[in-house]
Amino acid sequence: MLTFYVSKVMGRDPVIDRYPPRSTENHRYQEALSYLVYAYQSNTTLLTKGPRRGVKESVIALYRRKCLLELNAKAASLFETNDDHSVTEGINVMNELIIPCIHLIINNDISKDDLDAIEIMRKHWCSYLGQDIAENLQLCLGEFLPRLLDPSAEIIVLKEPPTIRPNSPYDLCSRFAAVMESIQGISAVTVK
Numbered sequence: 001m002l003t004f005y006v007s008k009v010m011g012r013d014p015v016i017d018r019y020p021p022r023s024t025e026n027h028r029y030q031e032a033l034s035y036l037v038y039a040y041q042s043n044t045t046l047l048t049k050g051p052r053r054g055v056k057e058s059v060i061a062l063y064r065r066k067c068l069l070e071l072n073a074k075a076a077s078l079f080e081t082n083d084d085h086s087v088t089e090g091i092n093v094m095n096e097l098i099i100p101c102i103h104l105i106i107n108n109d110i111s112k113d114d115l116d117a118i119e120i121m122r123k124h125w126c127s128y129l130g131q132d133i134a135e136n137l138q139l140c141l142g143e144f145l146p147r148l149l150d151p152s153a154e155i156i157v158l159k160e161p162p163t164i165r166p167n168s169p170y171d172l173c174s175r176f177a178a179v180m181e182s183i184q185g186i187s188a189v190t191v192k
Contacts, residue, residue: 029074030097033067036060037101038160044108058111064101065117071098072121082134091140099144103151122148 039060046054071093078090098121105114125148128141 029067029071030093033064033071033097033101034160036064036067037104040064041104061111061114064105065114068098068101069117069120072124076124079128079137079140082137084136087137087140091144094144094148099147102148106151 040057043054043057043060047057075090075093075098078086078093081087102118102121105118125141125145128137129145133141
C-alpha cells in the first residue's frame with residue numbers, strides 16, 4: 001500500500017519506471033519527500049511500541065532516498081541553467097527540503113544506503129567548486145554548501161507536510177465502504 005501511495009504521489013507507475021521525470025513532477029517529489037520524512041518519524045515511534053506496529057523502516061527509507069536523489073538532480077539542473085529564477089528555485093529546494101532532510105537522516109540511525117546517497121549528493125555539489133562558474137552561482141554555492149557538508153552547524157526544522165482534508169473523497173473510510181460494498185453488494189459501513 002505504501003508503495004502504491006508513494007508511486008501515485010510521485011507520479012510514477014509502481015511497476016514500470018522507465019520514463020524520464022516530467023517538469024511537473026518536481027512539485028510531486030517535494031510533496032512526497034515531506035510526507036516520507038514524517039512517515040519515517042511516525043513509523044519509528046510506532047515501532048518502539050512493538051515490531052508489528054509499523055512497516056519496515058527500509059521501505060520508507062528507500063522511497064525517501066529516491067525522492068532525495070531526484071530532487072537533488074532537479075535542483076542541480078536548475079542551478080546549472082544560470083537563469084536567476086531557476087537558480088533561486090534550485091537553491092530553495094536545497095535549503096527547504098534536501099538539506100533539512102539530510103540533517104534528519106544523519107541525526108537518526110543512518111543506513112549504508114542513506115549514507116551513500118548523501119555522499120553522492122555532496123560530491124555532486126562539491127564538483128562545482130572545481131568548475132568555472134558564474135560569480136552569482138559561486139555566491140549561492142558558498143551560502144548553502146557549508147550547511148550541506150556540516151549537519152551540526154545549526155538546528156534544522158523541516159516544514160510539515162500539508163494536512164489531508166478529512167472530508168476528502170479519498171478519505172480512508174469512504175474507500176473502505178466502497179470496497180465493502182463492491183465485495184458484498186451491501187453497505188457494510190455508513191459514512192457520514
